[in-house]
Amino acid sequence: MAELDERPFPPGEYPVVVVGSGPGGLQTSYCLKRLGIEHAVVSQDDSPGGMFRKWPIYQRLLSWTKPDAPVERGTRAYEWYDHNSLLGEETGEQALVAEFMDRTWMVPSRPEMEQGLAAFADRAGVAVRYGCRWESTRQEDDGFVLVTSDGAYRCKAAVFAIGVTDPMKMPIPGIEDVPHYVETGRPRDYEGKRVVVIGKRNSGFEIADGMVPWARQVLLVSPRPVAADVLATSTVRVRYLQPYEDHSWGGGTFALDAAIERIERTSGGYRIVANGTTYPGALELEADVAIAATGFRTPLLDLPDLGCSTVKQGALPAQTHHWESATVPGIYFAGNATQAAAGLRKHGVGSASAAVSGFRYNARLLAAHIAAKHFGHAAPRRGLGRDEVVPFLTAELTRAPELWTQKSYLARVVGLDSEAGPTDEGIQPLAAFLDEGEGNALAVAVEMDDQARIYPALYLRVGEELHEDHCPPQPLHDFETDGYRAQLEDLVKRGLG
Amino acid sequence: MSVDADIVSTLAGLRLFSDLDRPELEEVAHTFDEEVIPAGQRVLRQGLSGSNVYVILEGEAGLVLNGEERATLQRGEFFGELSVLLGEPPTSDIVAKTTLRCLVIPGPQLRGFLLAHPEVMLQMLLSVMWRLRTTLAWLS
Numbered sequence: 001m002a003e004l005d006e007r008p009f010p011p012g013e014y015p016v017v018v019v020g021s022g023p024g025g026l027q028t029s030y031c032l033k034r035l036g037i038e039h040a041v042v043s044q045d046d047s048p049g050g051m052f053r054k055w056p057i058y059q060r061l062l063s064w065t066k067p068d069a070p071v072e073r074g075t076r077a078y079e080w081y082d083h084n085s086l087l088g089e090e091t092g093e094q095a096l097v098a099e100f101m102d103r104t105w106m107v108p109s110r111p112e113m114e115q116g117l118a119a120f121a122d123r124a125g126v127a128v129r130y131g132c133r134w135e136s137t138r139q140e141d142d143g144f145v146l147v148t149s150d151g152a153y154r155c156k157a158a159v160f161a162i163g164v165t166d167p168m169k170m171p172i173p174g175i176e177d178v179p180h181y182v183e184t185g186r187p188r189d190y191e192g193k194r195v196v197v198i199g200k201r202n203s204g205f206e207i208a209d210g211m212v213p214w215a216r217q218v219l220l221v222s223p224r225p226v227a228a229d230v231l232a233t234s235t236v237r238v239r240y241l242q243p244y245e246d247h248s249w250g251g252g253t254f255a256l257d258a259a260i261e262r263i264e265r266t267s268g269g270y271r272i273v274a275n276g277t278t279y280p281g282a283l284e285l286e287a288d289v290a291i292a293a294t295g296f297r298t299p300l301l302d303l304p305d306l307g308c309s310t311v312k313q314g315a316l317p318a319q320t321h322h323w324e325s326a327t328v329p330g331i332y333f334a335g336n337a338t339q340a341a342a343g344l345r346k347h348g349v350g351s352a353s354a355a356v357s358g359f360r361y362n363a364r365l366l367a368a369h370i371a372a373k374h375f376g377h378a379a380p381r382r383g384l385g386r387d388e389v390v391p392f393l394t395a396e397l398t399r400a401p402e403l404w405t406q407k408s409y410l411a412r413v414v415g416l417d418s419e420a421g422p423t424d425e426g427i428q429p430l431a432a433f434l435d436e437g438e439g440n441a442l443a444v445a446v447e448m449d450d451q452a453r454i455y456p457a458l459y460l461r462v463g464e465e466l467h468e469d470h471c472p473p474q475p476l477h478d479f480e481t482d483g484y485r486a487q488l489e490d491l492v493k494r495g496l497g
Numbered sequence: 498m499s500v501d502a503d504i505v506s507t508l509a510g511l512r513l514f515s516d517l518d519r520p521e522l523e524e525v526a527h528t529f530d531e532e533v534i535p536a537g538q539r540v541l542r543q544g545l546s547g548s549n550v551y552v553i554l555e556g557e558a559g560l561v562l563n564g565e566e567r568a569t570l571q572r573g574e575f576f577g578e579l580s581v582l583l584g585e586p587p588t589s590d591i592v593a594k595t596t597l598r599c600l601v602i603p604g605p606q607l608r609g610f611l612l613a614h615p616e617v618m619l620q621m622l623l624s625v626m627w628r629l630r631t632t633l634a635w636l637s
Contacts (some may be wrong), residue, residue, distance in 0.1 A: 222527060344547070347605055349604025
């Protein structure tokens with residue numbers, strides 16, 4: 001007898017369909033539900049967690065969660081000290097990853113992260129139709145049809161939170177015989193071996209870090225030099241540090257800058273034929289083992305055929321400031337793929353959208369954007385007393401986790417209409433404020449320049465005119481002092497006219 | 498998997514990078530991100546600090562000064578270099594006229610990149626000289 005299918009969201013028509021049950025999908029669904037937007041969530045997986053159900057391959061994350069921090073766990077300010085938990089609005093839904101950490105290190109292990117995400121789905125009641133694989137997509141009337149292994153879903157707007165998880169290899173002759181990062185074995189499997197890792201990004205250095213204690217020698221090869229100055233302030237430094245230090249001191253590990261021409265099989269393993277970039281010249285490397293740590297792409301299936309343009313050599317969907325496909329309106333992205341909505345890249349600094357810490361806020365704003373654009377749910381605007389404005393903004397600059405995590409990407413906006421009085425317009429993408437906003441308003445953001453100096457940046461819009469102002473850095477990042485208040489007061493006065 | 502090869506050949510076809518050999522082109526493709534900007538959106542914003550340099554790979558952009566379009570930029574042309582090298586905010590907006598695909602050279606990396614690749618610096622200088630010549634011809 002066929003079992004009764006008790007899974008939620010049977011195929012049919014829904015205002016919104018969310019694909020994916022990793023952190024991006026869970027956060028988007030949670031936020032849509034809080035806004036009262038009916039939607040279905042489908043996932044090919046059989047449990048929540050997305051990529052954290054298997055990766056990082058060596059089981060340790062890059063991003064911190066500090067179980068004890070200068071502020072109380074579970075508060076909004078605590079989110080800055082906890083880069084891995086999803087955002088809940090009720091007690092019991094917040095700071096969940098911290099709860100599972102054994103404090104071996106301040107970055108959680110993969111199982112701790114997975115447990116934290118599963119606890120969020122469970123406690124916040126995020127329903128997902130698991131075991132339902134999205135297979136194809138078409139445009140119909142004023143919406144979309146998503147065909148899945150269970151049947152067709154019709155919707156006005158679709159949110160793809162499908163990760164950046166498809167193994168990608170560069171078109172190098174012979175690379176088809178080289179296993180990808182996802183096929184890497186245990187570190188002890190490389191005992192006594194000479195290993196060539198193709199790629200010098202996160203995943204390349206992660207496996208090098210794991211192998212250095214076992215392998216005879218590790219060589220990392222890719223055309224791009226490692227930018228040591230960028231590394232110093234990068235979140236991935238914890239993985240780069242050991243192998244890169246070994247390289248810098250000439251300890252046997254090499255991070256080589258070379259474009260690989262071809263890879264040949266030999267009786268003992270591989271021969272990598274390459275041309276140096278930083279130091280020009282031919283290179284031939286013999287290796288027992290080679291691994292392609294050449295990255296991942298978003299599994300977009302047929303979305304490019306539907307017209308969704310991509311960036312990074314096809315790896316990521318191009319997006320607007322509101323994470324909508326740059327070329328197909330109504331298709332949205334959440335999670336790791338939102339890194340392709342680059343924002344201003346001020347001083348070359350990108351967003352934090354490739355990590356949970358950044359994209360959890362994007363998901364919250366995306367839900368509000370979809371609610372407003374497709375369903376006419378305008379976000380509530382809280383009136384602020386004239387005397388409240390400056391203390392509110394200095395407090396936001398000092399503690400708002402959105403501004404600290406998504407530097408020069410997300411901003412707190414206060415409307416400065418002289419008749420209606422000041423209003424809190426919420427957190428917004430800074431680029432959207434600058435390019436699409438209307439009316440007198442002040443946006444404040446936390447920014448970091450190329451010298452890694454952190455400072456408040458203030459953007460005043462009066463009519464059509466935009467004015468940018470910077471505040472000086474403060475050693476304890478405390479912007480609730482007279483100098484900062486005076487600088488903000490001056491702009492608020494100008495905005496209110 | 499041919500897309501990666503595509504970006505390298507796209508770069509090879511641009512005057513700015515025409516003197517780089519294959520490994521150097523691969524280095525450029527691996528170092529700098531691509532960005533797609535929807536039609537109508539700004540890429541460079543007049544008066545705002547901390548901007549970057551953009552090389553157009555596909556599409557058209559308009560140079561907009563105080564709300565008025567003054568010039569059209571096309572594939573192979575680049576913008577933002579004056580602002581980055583002079584350390585001053587851009588003096589005009591650059592707006593995507595079509596869906597625009599660009600290579601982004603982060604502002605703080607431009608000097609180092611040009612010094613490491615004098616061939617690119619020379620091509621950039623030549624382009625700026627052509628622009629100057631056009632401006633002088635227009636003034637006279």
